Amino acid sequence: MSSLRSPGTARQAPPAEVAGPAPAAAFPRVATVVVLGTIMAVLDMTIVNVALRHLSESFGAPLETMQWTTTAYTLALAAVIPTAAWAMDRIGAKRTYVIALALFTLGSLLAACAWDAGSLIAFRAVQGLGGGLLQPVGMTMGMRVVDRARLGRAMAVLGLPILVGPVLGPVLGGRLVDAASWHWIFLINLPVGALALLLAARLLPADAPAARGTEPPADAPHPYGTEPPADAPHARGTGRPRLDVPGLLMLSPGLALLLYGLARGGERGDFTAPGTLVPTLAGAVLAAAFVRRALAVRAPLLDLRLLRDRTFAAGIGTLAVFTCGYFGSMLLGPLYWQQERGLSATAAGLLGAPVGLVVGTTMQIAARRIDRVAPRRMIAAGCAVGALGMGLLAWQTGMAGVASWRIVVAGMVLGVGAGMTMMPAMTTATRDLPADRLAGASTALSINSQLAASVGTALLSVVLGTAGPGPAGFRLAYAVAAALLALGALSALRLPARRAG
Template identity: 75%
Template structure:
């Protein structure tokens, strides 16, 4: 748990720090902001390309070796990014970081789920959620301070001591594991056709959605063509995965009613929540005229609410009915999101009311994310946990990208004025509310 939490904190901090630093990077490299934004896009695309290989890699060489490889790639990518000499080299080195970051979460989650007592899985998942408490609160503040007081190089160099510590602890503390459930004489084969459809399919989907969101037009060729190509490749993978004996990712997991209900709940909830994350900074900076660092500080109470509530709710899910806890969390989250929309749509509203409404939303989010993941995976057999954590990671990335793209287009069409923000927040609240439907199919009681 210590190793996995340190690795996850490093990854989450990096993402939040870099998002704060984009404008300064644009100035330092004398490159347009549209070009520098590729530092985030390249990371996401590399993430999407590598995540589907996580389950196969763990079965092939063991989770510990894969995790050490992921830590090495991420730390090396951080060092290279700090030494970047132009925008192109920075984008390339961020992709190296993305290859490591894409494996950290699914592999770390698999190791935790394998070693944790199933009756206390919620407690273990609560600890796994600690980076969600630390990252959104500390990342923007630390990033702003490093940019303003030192230099942009340090937003990447700060990862080196953390990465080195995580590597040393991982090598010494992580238990040795045997690759998969096979013998060394029969290593799992790589589903190459599956890899060649799912990895580029996800990357193209995420790229097309991102371009459509940036331009406010999904019909533009630069957004529509990659989105369609990605959807075709993803559909081809689904067809193959349901027919071949050893697919890259076992989609037969969805035949488990609890796992399918959990995936659907998380997809809708993640779509609304993570999609709405672009709205807060835009509102504070454009409508209220505050700095990027101040906008990050105003978002800190939400991060604290999410992380603190998650620690309580994830432990409670070991004892209470998922069908009672999780839908209540969805309702609280949707109510908070709707209240934010009402506040930002009102001229001259005090800032504390917006923050208070967003904090209510954060309480609901903390009641949903980790408890739903725990419920979805608790009763799966051990040999399917790697595929389950990989599927959850893909689901999270894709749903967040869909939500960000949709809400970007809505905001662009409605306009970045109070009424536009109100409409966009209302749609985000509706997406959260829809998650109640699959959540009601979760177990009515804890299964022993």
């Protein structure tokens, strides 16, 4: 019987956990490895975006061709994320994470040795295969070893790279390409990746899966303190979990085609061209087919029955619209500073640094407070503050000759809202889920984040292109983003009105 409730029923308490590593001892070790690996991947994505023009000049290739270095990474990311939950059940979370780290580090080395645009694009795809697993697997490991009453504090640590990386990445990327060469945007990952691999081998708890055709003793504890339910695809007596191949052939290509179509449409400002419309529609059809299958089969690749839980559904809905507006707006700041103000990539990145500091500081406070306050109140307020900051950005960037500090302050207000919303919403969505559902939940959250950010980037790119160059275009784009954040506040009103515990 599923442990998830249907609408209108009381939320069932998580199953009792058996003995495993003490959370107080296990979480710091897991968090050290997860934060190191995640921040490497997140920073790499933003660093490459800043370096695209330099790469175009170095390889003598059009900028449109070099943008495939980003697209290839994203498509590989989308293809591999759906396998995260299955891989953790099949070979264990630790092994999955180590493989992901190794792939990402190897891809970084190969990318640094690229000899032309085509080889760089291919090696970026290798990076994406590793990067796509780092976030969902790392977050699952962290959530499994922490006491649920302290989940907010844990998420504050685990989520720091996700929110701060996109802001600090342009600073580091601009500095590397201005002061050194493009090779260093990849070479910088090698010592970090090597250290993360060493620490992963030493610090992460072992979680070897049961061998095929065998079953563990009835009283054997799981290394993370969890035990699979009787109806799970890896239930006792069935051996290792089977991969839902039809589901994989629907969801992974579907996500990749959707993200590709959105990226192409956003770049060209037109979603009606065959090269954009066909992959977008094909991706939507495959994704819809997967949803139908996932709701009908016993052991789908991704457990969409998680959405029957009202709190999880409200949390992921809030994150979808907020992420769409917040991460979609990330492209606007660097463009504004460089196109409208004529600043360098390094200067533009430095002007975004205060926002990153505000996001990180606010998130540390809010994610800890969510363990003791009503989620609905905090997260709805965070969305409202974020919408206010985005609205101030729309007002300021639409004015000619406005002082730079006023735009930075508006961005900092937005940062307060983001810090109050993102990690608290993830914590609330997953806090009361049974432990055996955490891998599926973190995978769903990662897919949600990728899709929402891609939709937001495409949408705001089209809005900016349609409105035309100049302050008016940025004002309209930021206004649309503000409206999306305000919608997040409405969705947050469906979250619990009482504090955890």
